[in-house]
Amino acid sequence: MEPHQRILVALDTTDVDHASALATALKGQVGGIKLGKEFFTANGPQGVRQVAAGDQPLFLDLKFHDIPNTVIGAIRSALKVGPFMLNVHASGGRAMMEAAVAAVAEAGENRPILLGVTVLTSLGDEDLAGMGIQGSAQDQVLRLAKLAQSCGMDGVVCSAKEITAIREVCGADFKLVVPGIRPAWASADDQKRIVTPAAAVGMGADYLVIGRPITGADDPAEAAARIGTELANA
Ligand code: C5P
Numbered sequence: 701m702e703p704h705q706r707i708l709v710a711l712d713t714t715d716v717d718h719a720s721a722l723a724t725a726l727k728g729q730v731g732g733i734k735l736g737k738e739f740f741t742a743n744g745p746q747g748v749r750q751v752a753a754g755d756q757p758l759f760l761d762l763k764f765h766d767i768p769n770t771v772i773g774a775i776r777s778a779l780k781v782g783p784f785m786l787n788v789h790a791s792g793g794r795a796m797m798e799a800a801v802a803a804v805a806e807a808g809e810n811r812p813i814l815l816g817v818t819v820l821t822s823l824g825d826e827d828l829a830g831m832g833i834q835g836s837a838q839d840q841v842l843r844l845a846k847l848a849q850s851c852g853m854d855g856v857v858c859s860a861k862e863i864t865a866i867r868e869v870c871g872a873d874f875k876l877v878v879p880g881i882r883p884a885w886a887s888a889d890d891q892k893r894i895v896t897p898a899a900a901v902g903m904g905a906d907y908l909v910i911g912r913p914i915t916g917a918d919d920p921a922e923a924a925a926r927i928g929t930e931l932a933n934a
Contacts, residue, residue, distance in 0.1 A: 704928030705731035706901060708759050708785075708877070710911030711751065714742035719751045722915055729924035732757030732784060734909055748781045757784040759877075759909075763817050765789035768799035775803035783812045785877070785907075787857060790816035790844040797851035815877055816848035816856045838865065845870055855906065860895040863903040879909035883927055886913035897927050898934035 707730040711719040723733050733756045735748055740762060743750075752758040760783040764771045771788060778786055788800045797816065804814045818841040819828070825836050833840055845856050845866045855875025858866055863876055882894040889912050897908055910927065917923035 701731075703901075703931035703934075704729060704924070706905070706907050706931060707897070707914075707924060707927060708732045708734045708907050708909050709914050709924065710734045710736070710761075710879070710909050711915065712736065712738060712911055713915075714738055716743050716747045716750055719747075720753075722920055723751050723756050724754055725921045726914070726924050727754050727756060729921050729928060730756075730914075731907065732759055734759040734761050734911075736761035737763070745777070745781050752781065759783065759785035760812075761787060763787055763789055764800070765792045766796070768796045771796050772799050772803045775800055776806065779804070779807045779810075779812070782810065785813045785815065787815040787817055790818050790848045790853070790856065794847065794851055797848060797853055801852040813854045813875055815875065816844065816853050818844040818848075818856050818858065818862075821859050821880070838862065842866065842869055845874075849874055857909075859893060860900050860903060860905070861893055863900070863905055867904045875906045876904060877907040877909060878905040879911075881908045881910045881913070883913055883923075883930065885926075886917075886923075896930070898930050901931060902934060 709726055709730045711722055711733055713719050760778055764774050804811050819837050841862050848856055849870050857877045859880050860878055878900050880891050880894050881897050881900055882888055884896055888894050900908055914920050914923045
């Protein structure tokens with residue numbers, strides 16, 4: 701994989717035209733685009749098709765979490781927009797994840813990468829205790845990453861601080877997709893624990909989810925190219 705192909709740019713907007721313009725401007729500078737619940741709930745599959753029409757690989761970040769039968773149906777619908785990456789909550793459990801693995805297989809050679817979301821980074825140890833989950837958030841992340849792998853999932857979304865521990869437990873082939881990335885020259889915004897793109901890849905990240913450092917730049921294509929160069933030179 702070319703270094704810049706590790707970059708997945710988060711298009712966190714409800715504006716189809718803005719998202720399309722960014723996707724077009726960034727083509728060739730990033731590995732793909734990420735559209736999530738905010739965009740999808742506003743614009744549906746039609747809006748997604750419009751933005752991804754330039755043949756950009758699409759990470760459809762809808763974090764499904766429901767009974768297995770419903771997740772299968774949701775994934776079948778999601779496959780119609782041709783994503784290269786999809787995700788479900790690992791806390792949906794084994795039956796749900798195995799159902800998700802079977803559902804993505806229906807895409808045959810166009811099967812997307814299927815990721816688990818372990819513990820939302822907005823949750824701390826106390827939040828987990830409030831939900832009856834004993835131990836640290838990090839323990840729960842590792843438990844869910846292992847469970848996801850044993851269900852046939854391809855990888856997980858994780859923070860940079862979790863990369864090393866998950867790699868150790870899940871091995872080299874398990875895909876790690878990492879948000880909370882900030883180049884040294886970018887603002888941290890509301891992200892608290894940030895690492896640079898090169899540091900995250902150095903730790904073992906496969907893909908980097910990067911939003912505002914690119915989408916909020918005066919020249920998004922230039923910002924993406926700069927990150928690509930940093931990755932290439934790391
Ligand atoms: O603009 P920024 O680079 O902070 O965007 C990061 C993207 O990654 C957003 O779409 C955000 O929702 C997502 N994300 C995150 N932290 C997580 C999981 C997802 O920032 N733990």
